[in-house]
Amino acid sequence: MTVTPQTATRLTMATDKAIAEAGAALRAGKLVAFPTETVYGLGANALDDYAVSAIFAAKQRPRFNPLIVHVHNQEEAEEIVRFTPQATKLAEAFWPGGLTLVLPRRQPSPLALLVSAGLDTAAIRAPAHPIARALVEAAGVPIAAPSANLSGHLSPTTAEAVAEELDGRVEMILDGGPSLVGIESTIIGFEGTRAVLLRRGAIAREAIEEVSGPLHLPKWDHIQAPGMMASHYAPRARLRLNANEAQAGEVLLAFGPGAPPALHACNLSPGGDLREAAANLFAMLRRLDKLGPRTIAVMPIPDRGLGEAINDRLARAAAPREAPP
Ligand code: TXA
Numbered sequence: 001m002t003v004t005p006q007t008a009t010r011l012t013m014a015t016d017k018a019i020a021e022a023g024a025a026l027r028a029g030k031l032v033a034f035p036t037e038t039v040y041g042l043g044a045n046a047l048d049d050y051a052v053s054a055i056f057a058a059k060q061r062p063r064f065n066p067l068i069v070h071v072h073n074q075e076e077a078e079e080i081v082r083f084t085p086q087a088t089k090l091a092e093a094f095w096p097g098g099l100t101l102v103l104p105r106r107q108p109s110p111l112a113l114l115v116s117a118g119l120d121t122a123a124i125r126a127p128a129h130p131i132a133r134a135l136v137e138a139a140g141v142p143i144a145a146p147s148a149n150l151s152g153h154l155s156p157t158t159a160e161a162v163a164e165e166l167d168g169r170v171e172m173i174l175d176g177g178p179s180l181v182g183i184e185s186t187i188i189g190f191e192g193t194r195a196v197l198l199r200r201g202a203i204a205r206e207a208i209e210e211v212s213g214p215l216h217l218p219k220w221d222h223i224q225a226p227g228m229m230a231s232h233y234a235p236r237a238r239l240r241l242n243a244n245e246a247q248a249g250e251v252l253l254a255f256g257p258g259a260p261p262a263l264h265a266c267n268l269s270p271g272g273d274l275r276e277a278a279a280n281l282f283a284m285l286r287r288l289d290k291l292g293p294r295t296i297a298v299m300p301i302p303d304r305g306l307g308e309a310i311n312d313r314l315a316r317a318a319a320p321r322e323a324p325p
C-alpha cells in the first residue's frame with residue numbers, strides 16, 4: 001500500500017526552541033518523532049484519541065495495537081494508571097529508563113481509549129533520554145509513542161532512519177543522535193501478584209528479577225502484542241541465524257573477535273560486549289539490508305543479559321513473513 005505523503009516533515013536538531021515547538025505541535029494534535037535511550041518514538045498527545053489515531057495511520061499499522069505512554073515520573077503515571085507495591089518497587093529501581101509497566105487504567109482515566117486498544121490496562125514508562133524528558137515537559141501531556149517505523153519494519157535508532165521511514169507522515173523529527181541502548185524497552189505486566197515478562201528488551205531479565213523475583217512467561221490467551229508476533233522487525237533481506245561464516249553472496253552480521261571474512265560485514269561488537277551489540281543491532285541490520293535482497297548471515301549471540309533481547313529480535317526478523325491481513 002502506498003499513501004501520498006501529506007505533511008512537509010521538518011527534521012531538526014533538538015534545540016530548546018525546537019523542543020518547545022514540538023511540545024506545542026503535540027498539544028495541537030500533531031505527530032512528533034523524538035529520540036529515547038531505547039529507540040526513536042513516534043509521539044502523539046496520549047489524552048487525545050484523534051491524535052493517537054494518526055499514529056496508526058502514519059505507521060500503516062493493520063490494526064489498533066496498544067501503545068506505550070511516556071511520562072516524566074511515577075507521580076505523573078499515577079494520574080492515569082494504578083500502581084501496586086510490586087510495580088512501585090520496579091519503577092523505583094528502573095525509572096527513568098528502559099522498563100515499561102502494564103498497569104490497570106484509572107476509571108475514569110483522561111487517557112485516550114485508543115492508547116489501550118480496548119484493554120483496561122495501559123503500558124507506561126518514564127524514559128531517561130533528556131530530550132524525551134524535555135519533550136514530555138514541553139508538551140505538558142503524556143506522550144503515546146510506538147517505535148517510529150512503518151509497521152513491521154526495523155525500529156529506528158537515528159533521526160535519519162526515522163526520516164527514511166516516515167518522511168511526509170510526521171510534523172517534526174527531533175534529532176538527538178543515535179539511541180544509546182538501541183533496543184526497545186522491556187515490558188512487564190502483572191497477573192495477580194505474578195510479574196510477567198511480556199517483551200524482552202533494554203533492561204536485562206536478570207536485573208529485573210533481582211527486584212521482582214522470578215518473572216513468569218505470558219499465558220497464551222494474553223494479548224498478541226505486535227512485538228510478540230512471530231514475524232516482526234523484518235528487514236527485506238532474509239536472515240540465516242547462528243552462522244559461522246558468510247556463504248557466497250551472503251553478507252555477514254558478526255559478533256565478537258575473530259569474525260570470518262565476508263564481502264560485506266558489520267560487527268555488532270568486535271569486543272563481544274552485549275550492550276554495544278544491542279546499541280548497534282538495528283542500525284547495522286538497516287545498513288546490510290540496503291545492500292539489496294540477499295541473505296544476512298548472523299553469527300551466534302550469547303543468550304544472556306541483553307543477548308536475550310537481541311536474540312528475540314533476530315528470531316522475529318528471521319521468521320517466515322505473515323501474509324498481510
Ligand atoms: O522502547 C520502547 O518501548 C519504544 C520507545 C519509543 O519507548 N516504544 C515501543 O513501542 O517499542 P511499540 O509500540 O513498538 O511497542 C509497544 C508494545 C507493543 O508490543 C504493545 O502491544 C505492548 O507494548 N503494549 C502496549 N500496551 C499494552 C497493554 N495494555 N497490554 C499488553 N501489551 C501492551
Ligand code: MG
Nearest residue numbers: 146147155227
Ligand atoms: Mg515497534
